């Protein structure tokens with residue numbers, strides 16, 4: 001048995017812990033940039049909680065960058081990085097969904113090194129620049145899905161190039177993750193489902209791909225079990241703090257699992273979708289692709305797909321994983337086709353080309369190695385849906 005594990009992130013998990021940010025952050029300095037979205041953290045007052053905590057603990061300057069949107073762009077990272085340099089910011093707080101956390105982490109890299117955000121993203125041939133410095137980042141997720149608070153990834157879109165790529169580097173880990181389930185309670189039903197499905201797909205893809213890491217797999221297994229149980233409860237009872245807590249916990253576990261074992265073709269095929277259609281969220285795109293890709297993949301790792309089916313409450317047979325994915329999406333109101341989501345049929349060729357050009361690094365670890373034709377057919381299936 002061989003495995004490697006490295007996770008340089010301090011995790012503080014607990015009800016009310018978002019109020020600790022100032023106390024935690026003062027070890028990094030007193031000049032802070034808070035990176036967040038336009039609306040939700042203001043409406044649910046999480047931003048206010050964070051600002052109060054920072055002020056209470058002696059922060060001298062607190063700037064807010066609040067232009068992050070779903071599918072964040074390299075431009076947002078560049079803009080916020082400029083603020084960090086101009087105002088000599090000591091540390092960055094990422095507050096919000098995965099988008100805000102991903103931007104905060106990338107700002108840490110871009111503000112501390114030369115060049116721009118797009119210089120650091122992973123094309124198949126590697127990034128143009130390698131960072132050698134960063135700034136401390138504290139991540140406070142207000143959704144339960146992305147797991148970005150505990151891993152090294154920032155997923156960014158370039159709207160001119162219509163590309164979505166991942167910045168992945170050991171300097172891109174946050175220093176601290178403050179996970180406070182109370183911050184997720186105000187998510188509406190749709191957002192709860194979208195982000196919960198992202199977490200489930202992290203767990204499914206990291207469990208089943210060809211990389212081997214027993215510890216990451218244990219985390220994925222636990223995440224699947226908990227999401228199956230608690231996502232439906234969180235949808236029915238949004239104020240149920242036990243369900244919210246287990247969803248935050250599962251998202252964290254799955255976030256660590258993908259840090260070690262990566263994702264696979266569902267994610268590889270989703271990124272071009274939300275790159276070309278920025279109004280489609282990551283979780284919706286995954287939901288639109290999950291059934292078709294699982295049907296393609298399950299023969300490549302019969303043991304793990306059987307295990308997945310079993311964890312989801314089905315007979316432990318590999319093909320039952322397809323049914324498990326399908327039924328669960330239905331149950332949480334996420335059984336969608338790419339057509340439903342607004343993808344145009346004539347775009348399928350371009351999406352296929354982009355997967356090949358930008359995500360072919362994932363092909364060899366996918367349970368079944370796909371050809372370009374396979375990907376085209378999978379998009380067609382996911383477009384037609386059911």
Ligand SMILES: [Fe+2]
Nearest residue numbers: 198202267282
């Ligand atoms: Fe994801």
